[in-house]
Amino acid sequence: MISTAILEQLKKEETPLYYYDLPLLRATISAAKAAADQWGFHIHYAVKANNNPRILQEISTLGLGADCVSGLEIETAIAHGFQAKSIVFAGVGKTEKEIRVALSQGILAFNVESLEELQVIDAIAREMETHASVALRINPNIDANTHHYITTGLDENKFGIMMHELEDCLTLIHSNESALALVGLHFHVGSQITDWTVFKRLCLKVNEWNTWFIERGIVVPILNVGGGVGINYKNPDGEAIVDFANFFALFHRFLEPKPGQQVHFELGRSLVANCGSLISRVLYIKKGVNKNFAILDAGMTELLRPALYQAYHQIQRLEQGELPVEATEKYEVVGPICESSDCFGKNVELPVLVRGELVAIRSAGAYGEVMSSRYNLRQPLQFYFEE
Numbered sequence: 001m002i003s004t005a006i007l008e009q010l011k012k013e014e015t016p017l018y019y020y021d022l023p024l025l026r027a028t029i030s031a032a033k034a035a036a037d038q039w040g041f042h043i044h045y046a047v048k049a050n051n052n053p054r055i056l057q058e059i060s061t062l063g064l065g066a067d068c069v070s071g072l073e074i075e076t077a078i079a080h081g082f083q084a085k086s087i088v089f090a091g092v093g094k095t096e097k098e099i100r101v102a103l104s105q106g107i108l109a110f111n112v113e114s115l116e117e118l119q120v121i122d123a124i125a126r127e128m129e130t131h132a133s134v135a136l137r138i139n140p141n142i143d144a145n146t147h148h149y150i151t152t153g154l155d156e157n158k159f160g161i162m163m164h165e166l167e168d169c170l171t172l173i174h175s176n177e178s179a180l181a182l183v184g185l186h187f188h189v190g191s192q193i194t195d196w197t198v199f200k201r202l203c204l205k206v207n208e209w210n211t212w213f214i215e216r217g218i219v220v221p222i223l224n225v226g227g228g229v230g231i232n233y234k235n236p237d238g239e240a241i242v243d244f245a246n247f248f249a250l251f252h253r254f255l256e257p258k259p260g261q262q263v264h265f266e267l268g269r270s271l272v273a274n275c276g277s278l279i280s281r282v283l284y285i286k287k288g289v290n291k292n293f294a295i296l297d298a299g300m301t302e303l304l305r306p307a308l309y310q311a312y313h314q315i316q317r318l319e320q321g322e323l324p325v326e327a328t329e330k331y332e333v334v335g336p337i338c339e340s341s342d343c344f345g346k347n348v349e350l351p352v353l354v355r356g357e358l359v360a361i362r363s364a365g366a367y368g369e370v371m372s373s374r375y376n377l378r379q380p381l382q383f384y385f386e387e
């Protein structure tokens with residue numbers, strides 16, 4: 001919630017502006033960390049969700065590792081306080097340059113997604129006369145009734161090792177000249193998952209795969225179960241922080257790591273989404289034939305999620321108390337960009353808006369700022385950090 005005092009500050013600022021509530025960020029990270037610590041679990045923050053330097057600094061200070069998807073994310077994470085040996089590096093398309101960056105920094109593990117990638121990492125590591133720690137990304141999206149490595153469906157997904165390549169991956173890793181060390185198995189089911197039975201099913205799959213490897217004499221030190229915890233976009237104030245205690249307790253209950261095996265998580269959205277709001281001014285109210293448009297000075301260039309996948313974000317009028325509560329109106333809330341998809345919400349019921357007022361588009365801390373663009377030669381983003 002944005003206080004009246006802060007609203008007075010925001011009124012003086014140029015908009016659109018990203019507002020970050022750092023106390024809420026710290027409370028969220030601390031809650032997640034404490035809940036994970038209870039079971040000895042490790043969290044890597046998925047930097048792709050938000051790479052704002054202030055946010056990275058806060059998260060690294062609180063002792064989380066990082067999950068990166070590019071060489072520049074690795075370097076940025078390290079520059080903002082993350083330990084190289086706490087970094088995992090994921091992505092289906094790692095370039096040679098990025099692999100060299102990761103190897104010279106000495107990261108915890110590459111999450112490897114194909115046989116050819118494994119071969120390239122091995123070749124570069126040998127050339128650099130070093131070792132590469134790798135985790136194999138396994139796609140857990142499989143029918144529980146089917147045997148795990150003869151399943152259709154897997155081959156159509158670009159993520160993860162193709163099952164017919166798995167034996168060749170293991171042969172390469174265990175060959176005499178190999179510079180590879182298999183340190184983990186990696187899984188990631190998707191994003192914005194609010195049905196937690198998915199995570200229970202994931203645990204059972206991870207157990208099966210762990211057993212499959214153990215039967216082949218391989219006990220990997222790390223079981224990395226990825227991220228994807230959903231947040232409540234409908235109720236950012238009522239449920240500001242995900243119930244991390246229950247989330248990690250679920251993994252403690254259903255996951256069966258063997259002695260010496262560590263459990264790692266890669267959380268993005270659930271750590272940063274609610275600490276951010278996009279603050280925008282109402283530029284114009286336009287009466288349409290059947291509806292009213294509220295035209296904002298923020299658009300899809302500042303927050304792409306609604307235009308990209310019709311994502312819901314709560315929209316609030318920030319000024320409170322001047323109007324009777326019943327004085328509401330339904331708006332189509334749109335941005336100024338020359339695209340019809342530049343719309344934050346249709347049929348949004350709000351207190352009657354007038355030109356010049358501020359609105360907040362909530363839960364914009366994850367996949368918001370990072371996806372912004374300069375399309376239409378938009379102004380650089382403005383920021384306001386609540387300390």
Ligand SMILES: *Cc1c(COP(=O)(O)O)cnc(C)c1O
Nearest residue numbers: 046188191227228266267268269
């Ligand atoms: C994006 C991503 C994450 C983070 O996902 P969230 O839904 O933001 O928690 C974790 N791991 C991998 C491999 C990812 O691609």
